[in-house]
Amino acid sequence: MPDTDAPATPGPEEDVVDLLLAQHAQVEQLFLLVIGSTGDTRREAFDDLVKLLAAHETAEEEVIHPLARTLPGGNDALVDDRLDEERQAKETLRTLIAGGVDADGFDTGIILLRDAVLTHARYEERYEFPQLRQHVPAGRLRALAATVRAAEATAPTRPHPGAQSAKGNLAAGPALAVIDRVRDAIRKPSDS
Template sequence: MGHGGDVIEELTADHREVNELFDRIEAVPARASERRRLLDQLTIELVRHAVAEEQHLYPAVREHVPGGDALADKEIDDHSRVEQLLKDLEGMAADDPELIHLFVKLRTEVRAHVQDEESNLFVQLRATCGPEVLDLLGQEVRMAKETAPTRPHPGAPSSPLASRILSPGLGLVDRVRDFITGRGE
């Protein structure tokens, strides 16, 4: 990830990548090791994306969008459900019968979240923020994704300050684990 552009362009490009990963996972036979690899890649992308949004997008929504607190709280609740599903999928064998059920739940949650963000939150943010703010937020989101965790940590605090403090450390540990296990290559 790391596409360039303002925050809305950056996050929308992430959404398209995630949607493509969902499609690729669905196309792979259940017993294929490729399914596990794609699920790991999906998890990495979703976790990094969520951390960046929680650190930078949602505080901006709270600050700039009328009723932004309620919007941001709803999006963070969506993230919590997605992160728990990712945690439940983590380590599950590609041919586990429960995997497809959890995968469909995850896909449904993520697609609803994306639809809401793109048709509601992004529209309101673009209407209330100038291009300079959106560009700066895009840069901050890209930088946050570089150090963000790559594995779900549903118990970690999701406040922007706690996330900014804890995420780089969790991200480092996750990337070391990924390197050792070959996950995400």
């Protein structure tokens, strides 16, 4: 299973775009694992996917999208489109979580979600990330990698549609993260 805690590129040269691109690749790998496996392997991969998507999207919503709005070129519509895609993905993901990996329709739902999430990622990679590289100094991009990691460390571990703005995440995110992490701890089999 991919190590979702591994740095995208080790060392001080990692910038936020490199980090997010590496996470997009991890998301894609986890989708392949979920789709191509069964039983406990599928369940574990799906849990990892859910956690990575929740943390990744929360960090983008708190850090990247607000920054993109401030860049030259009038990016409000671009960011609004990404936020709408994220909301739709969270709703689909929440439905898949509720039914579980063994539910009727999970296979179709996970493929549709994969297609939507990967399309969303490609839009970010094609439109948002180049703007960041063009308009944000390299030192700030490196500092933003640490900011994104901090946001991910305190992010909810489950999707919460409706909290896809920076204000929504900052207001509700910490409480949702605590609830999610307690729920995760209760559901996780003990190692003893």
